[in-house]
Amino acid sequence: MKNRILSGMRPTGPLHLGHLFGALKSWVKLQDQYDCFFMIADWHAMMSEYEDPSRLSRFTIECAADWIACGIDPEKNAIFMQSHVKEHLELYMVFSNFVPLGWLERCPTYKEQLREITTRELHTYAFLGYPVLQAADILLYKANVVPVGQDQLPHIELTNDIASKFNNLYSGSIFHDIKPYFTKEAKLLGLDGRKMSKSYDNFIALGDSEATIKKKCMTMFTDPERIKLSDKGHPDKCNLRSYYNIFTPERASEVDEYCTKALLGCTECKKKLGGIISDYLSDIRHKREALLKDEDKIHAILEKGAVKAKKVASETMAEVKKAIGMF
Numbered sequence: 001m002k003n004r005i006l007s008g009m010r011p012t013g014p015l016h017l018g019h020l021f022g023a024l025k026s027w028v029k030l031q032d033q034y035d036c037f038f039m040i041a042d043w044h045a046m047m048s049e050y051e052d053p054s055r056l057s058r059f060t061i062e063c064a065a066d067w068i069a070c071g072i073d074p075e076k077n078a079i080f081m082q083s084h085v086k087e088h089l090e091l092y093m094v095f096s097n098f099v100p101l102g103w104l105e106r107c108p109t110y111k112e113q114l115r116e117i118t119t120r121e122l123h124t125y126a127f128l129g130y131p132v133l134q135a136a137d138i139l140l141y142k143a144n145v146v147p148v149g150q151d152q153l154p155h156i157e158l159t160n161d162i163a164s165k166f167n168n169l170y171s172g173s174i175f176h177d178i179k180p181y182f183t184k185e186a187k188l189l190g191l192d193g194r195k196m197s198k199s200y201d202n203f204i205a206l207g208d209s210e211a212t213i214k215k216k217c218m219t220m221f222t223d224p225e226r227i228k229l230s231d232k233g234h235p236d237k238c239n240l241r242s243y244y245n246i247f248t249p250e251r252a253s254e255v256d257e258y259c260t261k262a263l264l265g266c267t268e269c270k271k272k273l274g275g276i277i278s279d280y281l282s283d284i285r286h287k288r289e290a291l292l293k294d295e296d297k298i299h300a301i302l303e304k305g306a307v308k309a310k311k312v313a314s315e316t317m318a319e320v321k322k323a324i325g326m327f
Helices: 017-030 042-049 053-069 087-096 101-105 108-116 130-140 150-169 210-217 239-247 249-260 266-292 295-323
Strands: 004-009 035-040 078-081 145-148 179-182
Touching: 004 017, 004 130, 004 145, 017 035, 017 053, 017 145, 035 053, 035 295, 042 053, 042 130, 053 078, 053 266, 053 295, 078 295, 087 130, 087 150, 087 295, 101 130, 108 150, 130 150, 130 295, 145 150, 150 179, 210 266, 239 249, 239 266, 249 266, 266 295
Parallel strands: 004 035, 035 078, 145 179
Antiparallel strands: none
8 A cells, every 4th residue: 555645735825836836746746656635724724714714715726726737636636625524623622632732832833923924813722723633634644744844844743742642641553653755845935035925925826827927026026236237136135046946947047147247137037037937837827727617526526535535534533432432
């Protein structure tokens, strides 16, 4: 049997270049090597969007379309909604009984989110318990590995702590340690030079039109020391340079020469980059548009994925209930 992977994304907004290069490209490769469960984490999304969850349904459909357009094959993988498999919340409830508050309060991503997201009230029980639900997501499928970036490693460590504590409490061996699979991280910042994030609205979405992409590129942060066209630039201080590295690495030295010798202005450089990114995303954009014309098909894919996910999840929960004496 293949080893198993569980990974997911929250449908809190349009998927963007950060998702493509930070996760989706790795998922496409992994789907031929692992038994993959790809989850649209709508309960997780609700934890931060509870004040206005009206758009989650739309973003869920678009998320599934983006995944498939990027190469995630619904015939090979289970693509499903977290809320369609009730066992996620059941296992979350079991874990919530014994996870110490200190474990959660020390979580670095929790503290970071509280510090950076000021437009929503996140001092809630659910948001504090976010990593417990995440652990339940992973352990429910007895995943062997989870694709993560370095900043998410504490979540994997916490998941392993929860698994170990469950096994010790109930004299069982239901859960095993999870290994992280570190995805190759693209050095792409947002348009404003900060971390690319839906919260900051500083991204290029996978579904953006050609005109929108070009317009967004014209707002990109560039070398602050280059004011006039005749000023020689510093590529290492320019956000555009990292994008050229990703999209046209073969032209990186050419771009450096244009910049350092003041042969091309930042405005023209942005125009060129906008065209390059639009061309790169063209195939994804067209596939996405075609998928969204038949949303019934997307719903059917999600329902089929949920059936496969629920089969595994229900077997795990039966073991859990037996271990804690609920039969």
